[in-house]
Amino acid sequence: MSDFPKFVNIKEEAAREGFQIEKGPISTDQKVAFIDALSETGLKAIAVCSFVNPKVVPQMADADEICQRITRNPGVKYTGVWLNEKGLDRARATGVLDISGSITLTASEAFLKRNQNSSFEHNLAESARIVQNFVANKIPVNSVGVASAFGCNFEGDIPQERVLDLIDKAFVMARESGLEPQRIGLLDTMGWATPVAIRKMVGTIRNRYPDKTIGLHLHDTRGMGIANAYAGLEMGVSQFDACVGGLGGCPFAGNKGAAGNVCTEDLVFMLNEMGIETGIDLDKLIACAEMVEEIVGHPLPGQVKIGGNLDRLRERARASAQAAAAA
Amino acid sequence: MSDFPKFVNIKEEAAREGFQIEKGPISTDQKVAFIDALSETGLKAIAVCSFVNPKVVPQMADADEICQRITRNPGVKYTGVWLNEKGLDRARATGVLDISGSITLTASEAFLKRNQNSSFEHNLAESARIVQNFVANKIPVNSVGVASAFGCNFEGDIPQERVLDLIDKAFVMARESGLEPQRIGLLDTMGWATPVAIRKMVGTIRNRYPDKTIGLHLHDTRGMGIANAYAGLEMGVSQFDACVGGLGGCPFAGNKGAAGNVCTEDLVFMLNEMGIETGIDLDKLIACAEMVEEIVGHPLPGQVKIGGNLDRLRERARASAQAAAAA
Numbered sequence: 001m002s003d004f005p006k007f008v009n010i011k012e013e014a015a016r017e018g019f020q021i022e023k024g025p026i027s028t029d030q031k032v033a034f035i036d037a038l039s040e041t042g043l044k045a046i047a048v049c050s051f052v053n054p055k056v057v058p059q060m061a062d063a064d065e066i067c068q069r070i071t072r073n074p075g076v077k078y079t080g081v082w083l084n085e086k087g088l089d090r091a092r093a094t095g096v097l098d099i100s101g102s103i104t105l106t107a108s109e110a111f112l113k114r115n116q117n118s119s120f121e122h123n124l125a126e127s128a129r130i131v132q133n134f135v136a137n138k139i140p141v142n143s144v145g146v147a148s149a150f151g152c153n154f155e156g157d158i159p160q161e162r163v164l165d166l167i168d169k170a171f172v173m174a175r176e177s178g179l180e181p182q183r184i185g186l187l188d189t190m191g192w193a194t195p196v197a198i199r200k201m202v203g204t205i206r207n208r209y210p211d212k213t214i215g216l217h218l219h220d221t222r223g224m225g226i227a228n229a230y231a232g233l234e235m236g237v238s239q240f241d242a243c244v245g246g247l248g249g250c251p252f253a254g255n256k257g258a259a260g261n262v263c264t265e266d267l268v269f270m271l272n273e274m275g276i277e278t279g280i281d282l283d284k285l286i287a288c289a290e291m292v293e294e295i296v297g298h299p300l301p302g303q304v305k306i307g308g309n310l311d312r313l314r315e316r317a318r319a320s321a322q323a324a325a326a327a
Numbered sequence: 328m329s330d331f332p333k334f335v336n337i338k339e340e341a342a343r344e345g346f347q348i349e350k351g352p353i354s355t356d357q358k359v360a361f362i363d364a365l366s367e368t369g370l371k372a373i374a375v376c377s378f379v380n381p382k383v384v385p386q387m388a389d390a391d392e393i394c395q396r397i398t399r400n401p402g403v404k405y406t407g408v409w410l411n412e413k414g415l416d417r418a419r420a421t422g423v424l425d426i427s428g429s430i431t432l433t434a435s436e437a438f439l440k441r442n443q444n445s446s447f448e449h450n451l452a453e454s455a456r457i458v459q460n461f462v463a464n465k466i467p468v469n470s471v472g473v474a475s476a477f478g479c480n481f482e483g484d485i486p487q488e489r490v491l492d493l494i495d496k497a498f499v500m501a502r503e504s505g506l507e508p509q510r511i512g513l514l515d516t517m518g519w520a521t522p523v524a525i526r527k528m529v530g531t532i533r534n535r536y537p538d539k540t541i542g543l544h545l546h547d548t549r550g551m552g553i554a555n556a557y558a559g560l561e562m563g564v565s566q567f568d569a570c571v572g573g574l575g576g577c578p579f580a581g582n583k584g585a586a587g588n589v590c591t592e593d594l595v596f597m598l599n600e601m602g603i604e605t606g607i608d609l610d611k612l613i614a615c616a617e618m619v620e621e622i623v624g625h626p627l628p629g630q631v632k633i634g635g636n637l638d639r640l641r642e643r644a645r646a647s648a649q650a651a652a653a654a
Contacts, residue, residue: 110644151637156644191634194600195557222637223593223630227554230522260630266550273521301628303550303587307518310478310549317437317483 005238007277009045010268012038013261014292015066016047016081018247020059022296028062030295032069037288038244039073042280047079047241048097051087067094085133092137101134102143102185103127103170107163108152111189128173135177143215144170145185149201151192158192160201164208183213183239188228191221195231202235215239218262220246220301225262226270233276242267245289245300263302265289273310282309332565334604336372337595339365340588341619342393343374343408345574347386349623355389357622359396364615365571366400369607374406374568375424378414394421412460419464428461429470429512430454430497434490435479438516455500462504470542471497472512476528478519485519487528491535498536510540510566515555518548522558529562542566545589547573547628552589553597560603569594572616572627590629592616596636609636 015035019026031049038046048070054061063080070078077098080091091097105123112118118126134141148155149163167184174181184205193201202214216232218225218240229240246263265285271278282304289305342362346353358376365373375397381388390407399405404425407418418424432450439445445453461468475482476490494511501508511532520528529541543559545552545567556567568588575588592612598605609631616632 110647152644153640154644154647156641192637194597195554196601220630221634222596223553223590223634224597226550227522227557227597230554230557263550269549270521270551270554274523299626301630303547303628307548307550310519313480314483317479317481320437320481 003236004233004274004276005236007238007279008233008271009239010043010264010278010280011045011047011079011239011241012043012244012264013047013241014038014243014245014247014264014288016049016079017241017249017261018243018245018292018296020050020057021249022059022247024059026059026295028065028069031062031066034288034291034295035066035070035078037284037291039071039076041284041288042278043076043285044279045077045079045098047081050081050083051090052081052083064090064094067096070096072096088133088137088139099139100143101130101139101141102145103131103141103174103181104143104145104147104185104187105166105170106147107158107166108148108155110155111148111152114154124169124173127170131173131177131179135179141174141177141179141181143183143185144174144181145187145215145217146170147187148189149186149193150188150197151190153190160204163201164204167205167209181212183215184209185215185217185239187217188219189217191219191224193218193228194224195227198228198231199235202232202237206235213239215241217241219249220260220262221249225260226266229262229267230270233271233274240267244285244302245292245296245305246302247292247296247300260301263289263300263304265304266302269304269309282311330563331560331601331603332563334565334606335560335598336566337370337591337605337607338372338374338406338566338568339370339571339591340374340568341365341570341572341574341591341615343376343406344568344576344588345570345572345619346623347377347384348576349386349574351386353386353622355392355396358389358393361615361618361622362393362397362405364611364618366398366403368611368615369605370403370612371606372404372406372425374408377408377410378417379408379410391417391421394423397423399423415460415464415466426466427470428457428466428468429472430458430468430501430508431470431472431474431512431514432493432497433474434485434493435475435482437482438475438479441481451496451500454497458500458504458506462506468501468504468506468508470510470512471501471508472514472542472544473497474514475516476513476520477515477524478517480517487531490528491531494532494536508539510542511536512542512544512566514544515546516544518546518551520545520555521551522554525555525558526562529559529564533562540566542568544568546576547587547589552587553593556589556594557597560598560601567594571612571629572619572623572632573629574619574623574627587628590616590627590631592631593629596631600637609638 049063243261248261376390573590
């Protein structure tokens, strides 16, 4: 238990990964109002949109407009996602986003083949090209990452050695360009992780890269999201991606149940109760979860927005005890 | 991690605690078919009904009939709940239930007062009377327990010392009657527990009562159910109550969010992936979760019934890799 971090950084992904898979339509007004509400919760990083082909992902056609219209809170890093140089150019042109790169490799060749007609070799070559681009464009590369790190619906279990090998390769690639990313991100893209798998994987990576920060991107596909986050915290993980309400999912998972990123307010609730700082106001975050549930128009799986912040119940209990004592 | 149990016993509560709070109507036929399906999953204990006043809990008016009509699997212990001697007489009269008693005290006086117009003192006196009854009726007392052990919506946090004191008192009471219960049950009646609270509480109790089995009754009110179960497993907890689909809740919690016991199939999924035996067939359990969702007629929170058993995806991935190799 002594490895719990003192502070956890959460990157809120509902406006990007969440809205991206919603049928919608979600108006730009709604998106901007939602991102602005998130900006007032104390969150330090918010993913706001993807700069992708609007014909393929019409939900993100208004990415540029969103960036122009949000009210920037100077304490917040706003991020976007791009998949090619055109997207990167659009992201930079907004002038409001925190532009930084990552080297993210995919641990499942079956997934690469199926969704990108790619292979490990091609994935590596493509990543090397992207790194050259980052360098040429003077874009910092803060993170290396492995997608589908715990398992894949098309390939099955992913051996730990493969994940380690990909991390090693990503660092070699970065260092060849004089870069030294400080963060290692593990993505449980299809919700295969369980707490013991998290412990083993994070433990091994931490031993190999003791000076790096480890981040987890978790899905709740099989109900393990919060338990996996807890297992990560036990191993000192101090950075999580999450979505308010438990919005999100992977459109390419080939499984009806690829639902839901780990729920931000449930995670913050647990961190609060553990005495781990996040800088986030849980009540404001719950209000954002209620807001996003109204925006998407269907119930979302997060529980704390229904069960409530225990601090409010503690206050009520204290007031009630005082009233009884005074009576 | 070395404290993980090798085998976990799960008591399935959906037919009792689950159906009890559903608006219904749920027919006796549906209940019997559901219990019979549960009996074929490998579950070793199934709570089938409550023998309570049908005017107060009309959902359980058919308790006696259910017991007569279920197809008994000799590998399963069928249990019922009663709150007074009349209920106990009805339970015994069925001739099919495993009749055993427990001494369960409530850790929140505010809850006792509000819901039973009771007090700690009265709760103890009442329990002593019940123990006398058990002895007079030659009913084994296998368990002592504490309800609202982690917190109460009306009283706030529950000090650990109070829980320990109540457990001590329950054992004193049992031993005065020559009884030696082997199990200590902790009930997170209103979903206040978090993984660290579980670790602290279970750790302390285990130190005090190293020879007893510790059981957890968890709710998912704030999304912590599976994480709490995991924290319990880390401390060697080997017995859980759970509801397929995540059905259930506490009708007296005074909070709209008092929803859902920890979900049986999500728990069994995690245990399978950890290599901990349960004797339960996950696919059959998922079928029961789908069945109960249809019976109650609204979506239930369990995730594995949507996300799917990973063993099936592993098989599919293997078959697909073999087909590709053969092509």
